[in-house]
Structures are given as C-alpha cells and as structure tokens.
Amino acid sequence: MRLLSIVSPALIFISASPFVIGEDWVVQVGLANTFTFTPNEIFPAIGDTVTFTYLTRNHSATTTTFTSPCPPPPGGVGPNAFDSGFVDSVTSPGTTFTTTILDTEPHWVSCMQAGGAHCRLGMTLSINPTTNQTEAEFMTNAINS
Numbered sequence: 001m002r003l004l005s006i007v008s009p010a011l012i013f014i015s016a017s018p019f020v021i022g023e024d025w026v027v028q029v030g031l032a033n034t035f036t037f038t039p040n041e042i043f044p045a046i047g048d049t050v051t052f053t054y055l056t057r058n059h060s061a062t063t064t065t066f067t068s069p070c071p072p073p074p075g076g077v078g079p080n081a082f083d084s085g086f087v088d089s090v091t092s093p094g095t096t097f098t099t100t101i102l103d104t105e106p107h108w109v110s111c112m113q114a115g116g117a118h119c120r121l122g123m124t125l126s127i128n129p130t131t132n133q134t135e136a137e138f139m140t141n142a143i144n145s
C-alpha cells in the first residue's frame with residue numbers, strides 16, 4: 001500500500017507525457033493472399049511507428065514517388081525514405097518490419113517485387129496523404145505506371 005502510493009505518481013507522469021512513447025500503426029501486408037496493404041492509408045504523427053506485418057508471399061514495403069511509383073527503387077525514395085527489403089512470408093508468416101515516422105510529409109509506399117508487377121496491381125499505402133494527393137490517385141498512378 002505504501003509502495004503503491006510512492007510509485008503511482010511517477011507512472012501517471014510518464015503516461016501523460018506526449019514524447020515518451022508514440023503510437024504504433026500496424027499495417028498488414030498481403031492479407032488473405034491479396035496484393036494489398038491493410039489499411040492502405042494511415043496518419044501517423046512524428047515519433048509514431050509503423051509496423052508492417054507480412055502475412056503471405058514475398059513482399060517489400062518501400063517508399064516511392066507519387067507520380068511514377070512502379071517499381072519502388074531499392075532503399076526507397078526520400079527524404080526519410082525506408083525500405084524493408086524483400087520479406088518472405090511463405091516460410092516465415094508474421095515477420096514484421098518497423099519504421100519510425102520522422103516528419104509530417106506524405107510518404108508513398110509500394111512493393112518492389114517482380115519488377116514492379118505487385119505495384120502495378122495497385123499494392124499501395126499512403127502515409128499522411130493530403131486532399132490533393134490522395135491514396136486513390138496514388139493507386140491509379142501505380143496501376144498506370
């Protein structure tokens with residue numbers, strides 16, 4: 001009882017601080033064997049993390065351009081590019097890749113696999129899309145590229 005009364009104010013202080021722990025946004029890759037990211041748009045803040053969970057096939061999560069997405073280049077398109085590399089979830093389903101969000105700019109994500117073939121199937125994720133650069137337009141650009 002006495003220990004609790006000492007410890008709990010510290011815990012309240014930590015959990016109330018916005019800078020200690022960001023939110024983790026979970027994105028499923030290849031859900032039900034589809035060429036998709038689920039969800040396909042997310043709105044993380046600086047310091048939040050995005051955890052990709054690879055469920056089927058052999059995919060990557062790689063940043064690319066809004067206008068000419070396919071295929072995303074190895075290493076991704078920056079600033080604050082990221083690239084999970086190829087993740088084989090045939091042998092290791094549930095493998096994860098986590099990246100930390102460092103800015104509030106939009107980031108356009110697709111899969112590098114098969115020379116851009118997965119990308120051209122509309123396998124897209126928008127991080128912080130805007131009203132004039134939407135996930136729907138990004139997906140259309142991918143399908144047409």
Ligand SMILES: *[C@@H]1O[C@H](CO)[C@@H](O)[C@H](O)[C@H]1NC(C)=O
Nearest residue numbers: 058059086087088091113114
């Ligand atoms: C995953 O895909 C990459 C790129 O096509 C390929 O090089 C790699 O061998 C694949 N991994 C497996 C385990 O099939």
Ligand SMILES: *[C@@H]1O[C@H](CO)[C@@H](O)[C@H](O)[C@H]1NC(C)=O
Nearest residue numbers: 066067129130131132133134
């Ligand atoms: C997008 O919209 C904002 C205002 O909402 C505007 O300032 C900006 O110029 C637009 N960008 C493009 C590329 O049209």
